[in-house]
Amino acid sequence: MKQVYNFNAGPAALPRQVLEKAKEEFLNFDDTGISIMEHSHRGKHYEAVHEEAKNLLKGLLSIPDDYEVLFLQGGASLQFAMIPMNFMRPDEQPGYILTGSWSEKAVKEASKFGEVKEIISGKAGNYTSIPEVPSLSQDEYSYVHITSNNTIYGTQWPSFEGIEHPFLIADMSSDILSRRIPVNKFGLIYAGAQKNLGPAGVTVVIFRKDVAERANQGIPAILSYETHIKNRSLYNTPPTFSIYLLKLVLEWAKGLGGLEALEKRNEEKAQLIYDAIDESQGFYSGHAAKNSRSLMNITFTLKNQELTKEFLKEAEAQGFYGLAGHRSIGGCRASAYNAVPLEACEALRHFMVNFQKKHEE
Incomplete structure (x- = not known):
C-alpha cells in the first residue's frame, strides 16, 4: 500500500488503531459470533457500547453531572432545525453570530420558525476573522448561537471569553475533542461526528438538563429533545456501528492522554x-x-x-x-x-x- 496522507475535511481521517480494532471485531464482536451491526440496539452487548461511549465522552470533555449526552442522527444540519423548533417562541428572539457558511445555514433554518437576530457577522470581511462580540443583554435573546470552528474559511474562536449568555449554543462539529473547552459555559453543544469523533451517521448533543425543561411541547416526537432524553437516545434504532466506532475513537483519545x-x-x-x-x-x-x-x-x-x-x-x-x-x-x-x-x-x-x-x- 502506498503512503497516503488524508487531509479530507469530512468525512475525515480515522485513527489507524481504531480501523484495525474495528476490522478485528467486524465479524465477531465480543466473542458473540456476529458483528456489532447485527446486535439488537436493546440488547446487552450494544447497551454496553452505548453507555461506555457516553461515559468516555463525559470524562474526556469533563462534562458536569447536570448535563445530558445524546447520540442522534441527521448531522448538524438537522440540529439547525431542531434547536429553533424546540426553543423558539413567538414572543422571543434568538441571536446568531455569523462566522461562516454553516452559521448562515443555521440562521436560514431558524428563520423558518420566527424572527432571528443576526448579532454580528464577519461576512463583509469574507469571514477572515472572528468578529468582536458586543456586550449581550442577558434577556434580549432567548438563546445565542455560535459556530466554534469554520471549516470552509479556516477560522476558529480562539477562546470563548467575552461572550456571556445564560443559554449559549455552539455548533462544534469540526473542533470538538480537539482542545479543552468550558462545557459549563454552554447550554447546548452539538457536533456531527465525521471530523474528530468518528464516522458520519451520528451526531453528539450535549446540554444542560434545565435547558430541556424550556423546550416547546407538541412537536413531532422524533424532533423533540425530551423524547431522546427519556429514551436515552434509543427512541428509534440508533446508528449502532457509528456509535461503536465513536467509542473506539474516544478510547484512542483517552490512551493518547x-x-x-x-x-x-x-x-x-x-x-x-x-x-x-x-x-x-x-x-x-x-x-x-x-x-x-x-x-x-x-x-x-x-x-x-x-x-x-x-x-x-x-x-x-x-x-x-x-x-x-x-x-x-x-x-x-x-x-x-x-x-x-x-x-x-x-x-x-x-x-x-x-x-x-x-x-x-
Whole structure:
C-alpha cells in the first residue's frame, strides 16, 4: 500500500488503531459470533457500547453531572432545525453570530420558525476573522448561537471569553475533542461526528438538563429533545456501528492522554503548516487572520489559479488527499483533525517548501 496522507475535511481521517480494532471485531464482536451491526440496539452487548461511549465522552470533555449526552442522527444540519423548533417562541428572539457558511445555514433554518437576530457577522470581511462580540443583554435573546470552528474559511474562536449568555449554543462539529473547552459555559453543544469523533451517521448533543425543561411541547416526537432524553437516545434504532466506532475513537483519545495531549499535538501540527505559509514570503497566502486561525482547517491560496491547480495535482500524485479548498471559495485546505498524525503535517510542510523552491527557480 502506498503512503497516503488524508487531509479530507469530512468525512475525515480515522485513527489507524481504531480501523484495525474495528476490522478485528467486524465479524465477531465480543466473542458473540456476529458483528456489532447485527446486535439488537436493546440488547446487552450494544447497551454496553452505548453507555461506555457516553461515559468516555463525559470524562474526556469533563462534562458536569447536570448535563445530558445524546447520540442522534441527521448531522448538524438537522440540529439547525431542531434547536429553533424546540426553543423558539413567538414572543422571543434568538441571536446568531455569523462566522461562516454553516452559521448562515443555521440562521436560514431558524428563520423558518420566527424572527432571528443576526448579532454580528464577519461576512463583509469574507469571514477572515472572528468578529468582536458586543456586550449581550442577558434577556434580549432567548438563546445565542455560535459556530466554534469554520471549516470552509479556516477560522476558529480562539477562546470563548467575552461572550456571556445564560443559554449559549455552539455548533462544534469540526473542533470538538480537539482542545479543552468550558462545557459549563454552554447550554447546548452539538457536533456531527465525521471530523474528530468518528464516522458520519451520528451526531453528539450535549446540554444542560434545565435547558430541556424550556423546550416547546407538541412537536413531532422524533424532533423533540425530551423524547431522546427519556429514551436515552434509543427512541428509534440508533446508528449502532457509528456509535461503536465513536467509542473506539474516544478510547484512542483517552490512551493518547486526553484533551490536554490532543490540544498540544494539534497546535504543533497546525504550526508546521502555518510556518510554511508565513515563511513563504507571499508564495502562499493564508485566508484567516492570524488571531483567528483554526487548528483544524488550514486554508491558503497560491499566487494564481494555475499554480494552485499544479500544487493540488502534484500533491495528490505524492499521496496528499483532500487538499482542495471548498468549492465555494477555492484555494487549498489542509484539515489536520485529531486522527491526522504529526508526520502527515511534517510531510505536507516539506512538500510545500519544495514546491515553492521548484516554482521559484
